[in-house]
Amino acid sequence: MLSVDRLESGYGRARVLFGVSVEVAAGQLVCVMGRNGVGKTTLLNTLMGVIPSTSGTVTFEDRDITRLKPHERVRLGMGYVPQGHETFPQLTVHANLQVTLDASGNPASAMDEALDVFPRLKPLLKRRAGFLSGGQQQQLAIARALVTRPKLLILDEPTEGIQPSIIIEIEEAIERLHASGIAILLVEQYLDLALRLADRYVILDAGRVVHAGTAADLQGEEARRLLAV
Template sequence: MLSVSDLVTHYGHSQALYGVSFSLTAGEVVTLLGRNGMGKTTTINSIMGIVPKTVGCVEFEGTDISSYPSYKVAKLGIGLVPEGRQIFPNLSAHENLIATAREDISQIWGAERIYDLFPELAARKNSMGNLLSGGEQQMLAIGRALMTNPKLMILDEATEGLAPLIRKTIWESLDRIRSDGLAILIIDKNLKDLMKLADRHHIVHKGQVVWTGTSQELERAADIRAKYLGL
């Protein structure tokens, strides 16, 4: 479904990615793991067309999207839940949600379906974005991405800063979303939770993917976990 080959990305003169390659199959839940500053966010922002890549190829369902601007990538079916959530502070939760609704295709995910997924959010639908808790903002960010009817969802720091109970709600929602056939690419620091949810993992280290394997393989690879994740 997604094939990323030899991505090289710079910020000015500073090189952040040194040839990132990995792939994801339809229906799969895959992670990008790695310590701070190793290039996970840069990788997905390069895929999304948010950060311009220097060289490399990104294919989505057989289409070369390497030079697509972000709105076109989104339209093709990749939904992003960005690091920091980026909720509009002066719009209500409901307005935030419907802001990304599409008129060009029939909505598979409407607001009602999002509220069914997150009843906590339904109860806060009239609250302004800046008055929502971190957990509610993350539910909203996931809902907003779903409203674009993606085939692939990418979450950058899916549960960062959230309390354990809210984290559980987020993981359960992703489990429900995946059972609908969506592929998911997750960045998160809670390896234990990811081991349960994800099929495969990619470790990003110094701007490259240095290891790929299943949860069982990562479980057994104590040396890899220690070396690249400090766990």
Template sequence: MLKLAGVGAGYGPVQVLYDFDLEARAGEVLCLLGRNGAGKTTTLKAIMGLLPLSGGKVMLNGADFTALPAHEVPKRGIGYVPQGRRLFSELTVSENIEIGLMARGNGRATRARVLEMFPRLSERLDQRAETLSGGEQQMLATARALCLEPSVLLLDEPTEGLQPSMIQLIRETVEAMRAQGVAIVLVEQRIEAVLTLSDRVAFIENGHSREVVDTSDLTAASPLLKKYVGV
């Protein structure tokens, strides 16, 4: 289980998260939902060690890794697919995948499993990442994270700007990871995706943790969605 307890974080003198709590359980999709600027991406960056914490702890299965440098966090089995993909654009598909494998010393068997999930990437191994379509780049960013064989997967707006067929592929990937017992934290603005894919929803407002509810208790007309997202 991934747990944030009393986390404070921000950018220089600008604090974004205040005494923030969050729990993501193995084998579930937890959607972090809130308005633009509420602190969703900041939360994921804080987990990955990309921002210094002003307070609180980040723990995985009870082990505190708050003080770990950012390059050590993936070695603990936390995969991150950031908004905008952040690929090594001048490197090939194959080279981007190799970088994912190197983080935890995984090899050919892991590579084969990941490529089986994204067969289109197998056809483009020698192609530079910057020449891929938006959907293919999202595939590659997700594949790179899965090369860690993660126990926790963080996804920041994974379906943004994608056509329906690509959205369905990302959805199937998330469902497959959940079935394997991976804890998934999903930042997603598409309410339909939230309601049909997540198990629980954690609301965030102005950097503060608010209600956490089972998705089965929400509908598109739920007052909580209007209160925290404005839909």
């Protein structure tokens, strides 16, 4: 579904990614891991077109999307939840979802589907997003992406800074989405969580892929050393 071949990008003259190659098959969950500052978020932003690539290609469902704008990638079926629980804080939960629904052109049932994944949001529909807890905001951020009915869901550290009870709910939601057939590319620092969720993994270090394989391979001391913060 997603094929990334020798991708390079960065900020101005500072190159961050060096020939990164990643593949996500249809219905697969691939976890990207690595210490802080190794290029994980830069990779996701480049995949979504937020940051332009300087070399390499990004292919989605056999179509070269390397030069497409972010909204064009979303229309093709790529959903992105950036790091940081991003919402429209002055809008209600319902309005946050409605804005995305209107932009997607999907029927109202797409919102119902998203709320079924995160039922905790249903009694909060009239509350402004800025007054939600961090965990509730993260659930809303993921629900907004789900309203677009993505074929591939890209998540950047969805459990970061979240209370343990909500982490469990988010993990269960990711499991259900994976079981439903949505392909998922997940950036996650916690090895145990990755082992529970992922089919395959990629470890970045200094902007390069240094390890990749099945989740069952993520047992070696070298992998743990590379993930140590």
